[in-house]
Amino acid sequence: MKIKASAALALCVLMTACGTTQVPSADAAAVAAGTKALLRTFNQPLLASMILGEEPVTQIIAVDGRKLDSQILKLDEAIALDVGPHEVAFSCVWRGGPDERDYSETMRLNLKPHHEYLVRCSFDTDFGADGTYKGSFSVKEQRAE
16 A cells, blocks of 8 residues: 555656756856846646646747757746847647637747746637637746745
């Protein structure tokens, strides 16, 4: 019985952590020094999405015109960028319920030293005038720890 409980706990931890991008130590040091800032997507953890239902998944598509590599099961992304202005392309996908929803937007962000930016997508609950759902991205700025 004790082995089954330990195995279930290990599986839960693995599923919760699955897909999160770790920032390399050199980038973390650059953020602490103030030469870089962190840009993170903020998505629902994998385990929570399995229990509560799927939420939109936000991904970083490109930075300053340079496309990023996409990876399977990468739910949260974290990248360190030089401080200053950047053009960042985001994509959002939601496959829950009877409708599929896709949205993308390019945003201009002016990143500050020692800061972290959390980006999350949401969709309106009703159809717009054109018969589609309207998506939007929110950016939360906070001091990096």
